Structures are given as structure tokens and as C-alpha cells.
Amino acid sequence: MHSTTAYPRFLEDEADVGVVSPRFAIISAPLARTVSWGGGTEDGPAAILAASTALEVFDDELLQETVQAGIVTRPPLPLGEYDLAGACGQIKEAVARELAAGMFPVLLGGEHTVSGPAVAAMREKYPDLHVVQVDAHLDLRDSYSGTPLSHASVMRRVADLGVSFSQVGIRSFCAEEWQLVQERGWQPYTMARIHDQPDWLEQLRREIKGPVYLTIDLDGLDPAIMPATGTPEPDGLTWRQVTALSRLLAALKPGLVGMDVVELAPRPDLEHAAFTAAKLIYRTLGYVTRQ
Ligand SMILES: [Mn+2]
Structure with a gap:
């Protein structure tokens, strides 16, 4: 996207419905x-927003x-003006601002690193926050490419905060990550488990106590419906599975309180990916309005 064109808005003019107190804020x-492979996630938010204009309202x-x-x-947040830590600070502030205004924040990445500061802001408002992560990857490396603030370490930082979390759609990780999972007794919803245990959503429901923040790394979805990511791993979540998940989370008490969608690496020949996002x-958001 070029800076000479206006940054798109979710639903563009169709979003202008004259609500006095809007509920949702897209950041x-x-x-x-x-980014380790692929790249192009800096164009993710604009591609999702542009594709939203093709939605039926x-x-x-x-x-x-x-x-x-x-x-x-x-x-869009002017993150180019900051180093990585500064950019994360801007994201945390932006999410905190929406929460203070009573808005439900919807953060668009960008790489998955953006979820760390968002969770930090969410947790200040919701001390018993539970994070549900949709992802092909565990993202539990202690550091990656020499930095602890990396897309490959984002859930490790969430764990460091002491926030409880559930991981769904997992099918790619390293030995260090798997060892940590075993040491801590975590039980990620790997794709193998999801295939083997038809009651996985019911199991997930039982382990969630507090308000939920949903972080969706789009590579958690199957590459058939979501090919435009840096790492399109085979055997991912179907549309039915991921919407069943978000429907369940929204239906919980207290339910969903914020979300992000990250890691879209848009490509002009794969526009259906941005539309799917x-x-x-x-x-x-529709499920959230039914809370
Ligand atoms: Mn991932």
C-alpha cells in the first residue's frame, strides 16, 4: 500500500451507521x-481492510x-518511527486507550509479535485474562534471531506474564518448545489431537475461566483457505472449525473481550485469503454482539 492513497477502513462507507457509542475499534x-520467511506482513492490515469492502454487511x-x-x-499506528520495543509500547498504549474508552479492540498485524503488548494491555484491565491462540506454531521459543520480542516467542512472553492460555491448530514446533510444553504440563490442541478427539471444543471450554483474548495467527487455518501467510503449513483448521471456536469463546461468560488477526502476507493473486480474514x-464480532 502506498502512502499516497488513503488507508482503507473496515467496510468503508458501510460502517457509517451513525451509532453514538460504537462497540468495536479496529487498530x-x-x-x-x-519475520523469518516470506514477509509482506506489513501490508496485512491494509489488505484485510480493503477486502472487507466486499463483505455483505x-x-x-x-x-x-x-x-x-x-x-x-x-x-494505522506509525510504528516505522520506533524501534521494536518502542513499537510494542505504541501498540500497548493503543489497546489500553480503546479499553479505557469501553471499546472491544480488534488488532490487525503485522507479525505475531504485536500480540504481546496487546495481551499486556488487556491483562491490566482483566487480571484473570485467558488467551486463546490459533496458530500452526507454538511460538514458545525463549528468543529468536537474537531477540526476545519476536513472532516466534510471542506466547513465551505471554507465559512470562503469568497469563493462562490455550493453543489451537498446532502442527509445527522445535524440540526446545516441545520440551517446555512437557515440563510445564501444557496440553496444546495440536491438529493430531483435534482430529483424534471430536470433543476438543468441549475440553477447551472447560479449561477457560476468565475473560478471553483471541489471537489468530492466520497460518493456523488450512492453506487451502489461507494460503497467504509466511509459513502455509498443511493440515490446518477449516472455516467450520475456526468459526465454531470463535462462536464458543463468545458464548462463554464473560466471553471474548478482545482479539487480533496477524501474519497475513497478502498476494495479489490470492485475494480470497484477505477476504477470508x-x-x-x-x-x-457478530458472535460477540450476541454475548
Ligand atoms: Mn504461526
């Missing part, structure tokens, strides 16, 4: 500093115009 965090499952709840799109966001 673009086009961060791409520690009337949701075909929920049979409602979710947009009537009010969805505002903030200007936009529809997943809109569908999930």
Missing part, C-alpha cells in the same frame, strides 16, 4: 521486523447486520 499495527449465519453495533477503524473478523 492497524503493520509491524514486520522479525448482513451476516449469512447470524442473520443480522453486525455493523449496526458500530465498527470504527483507527488510523475479513469475514472471520466480521463473523466473530
Whole structure:
């Protein structure tokens, strides 16, 4: 995306429904500093926002115009002016600002690193926060490429905060990560487990106590529907599985309180990927309006 064109908004003019107190705030965090392969995630937020204009505002499952709840799109965060730690500080501040205003934050990455500061902000408001991570990867490395603030370490930083979490769609990790999982007794929802245990969603429901922050690394989805990521791993979540997950999380008490969607690496010949991301966001917000 070029700076000469205006940054897109979620649903563009169709979002202008005149709601006095809008519920949802879209925050673009086009961060791409520690990407290991592929690249292009700095263009992810603009691609998702541009694709959102092709959505029907009337949701075909929920049979409602979710947009009537009010969805505002903030200007993209000027992360290029900061080093990595500074950029993370900007993201945390932006999320905290929305929470203080009573908004439900929807953060668009960018690389997965952006979720760390978002979770830190969420946790200040919700001390018993539970994070649900959709991802092909565990992201539990202690550091990656010499930095602890990396997309490959983002859940390790969440663990460091003492925040409880569940990992869904996992099918790629290193020996160090698997050893940590075993030491701590964590039980990620690997794709093997999801295939073997049809009641996995019920199991997940039972382990969640507090309000939920949902972080969706799009490579958690199957590359058939989500090919535009840096690491399109085979055998990912289907559309039905990921929407069943977000429906479940929104239906919990207290339910979903914020979310992010990260790691889209848009490609002009794979526009359906950006559209799928936009529809997943809109569908999930629709579930949240039913809370
Ligand atoms: Mn990933």
C-alpha cells in the first residue's frame, strides 16, 4: 500500500451507521521486523481492510447486520518511527486507550509479535485474562534471531506474564518448545489431537475461566483457505472449525473481550485469503454482539 492513497477502513462507507457509542475499534499495527520467511506482513492490515469492502454487511449465519453495533477503524499506528520495543509500547498504549474508552479492540498485524503488548494491555484491565491462540506454531521459543520480542516467542512472553492460555491448530514446533510444553504440563490442541478427539471444543471450554483474548495467527487455518501467510503449513483448521471456536469463546461468560488477526502476507493473486480474514473478523464480532 502506498502512502499516497488513503488507508482503507473496515467496510468503508458501510460502517457509517451513525451509532453514538460504537462497540468495536479496529487498530492497524503493520509491524514486520522479525519475520523469518516470506514477509509482506506489513501490508496485512491494509489488505484485510480493503477486502472487507466486499463483505455483505448482513451476516449469512447470524442473520443480522453486525455493523449496526458500530465498527470504527483507527488510523494505522506509525510504528516505522520506533524501534521494536518502542513499537510494542505504541501498540500497548493503543489497546489500553480503546479499553479505557469501553471499546472491544480488534488488532490487525503485522507479525505475531504485536500480540504481546496487546495481551499486556488487556491483562491490566482483566487480571484473570485467558488467551486463546490459533496458530500452526507454538511460538514458545525463549528468543529468536537474537531477540526476545519476536513472532516466534510471542506466547513465551505471554507465559512470562503469568497469563493462562490455550493453543489451537498446532502442527509445527522445535524440540526446545516441545520440551517446555512437557515440563510445564501444557496440553496444546495440536491438529493430531483435534482430529483424534471430536470433543476438543468441549475440553477447551472447560479449561477457560476468565475473560478471553483471541489471537489468530492466520497460518493456523488450512492453506487451502489461507494460503497467504509466511509459513502455509498443511493440515490446518477449516472455516467450520475456526468459526465454531470463535462462536464458543463468545458464548462463554464473560466471553471474548478482545482479539487480533496477524501474519497475513497478502498476494495479489490470492485475494480470497484477505477476504477470508475479513469475514472471520466480521463473523466473530457478530458472535460477540450476541454475548
Ligand atoms: Mn504461526
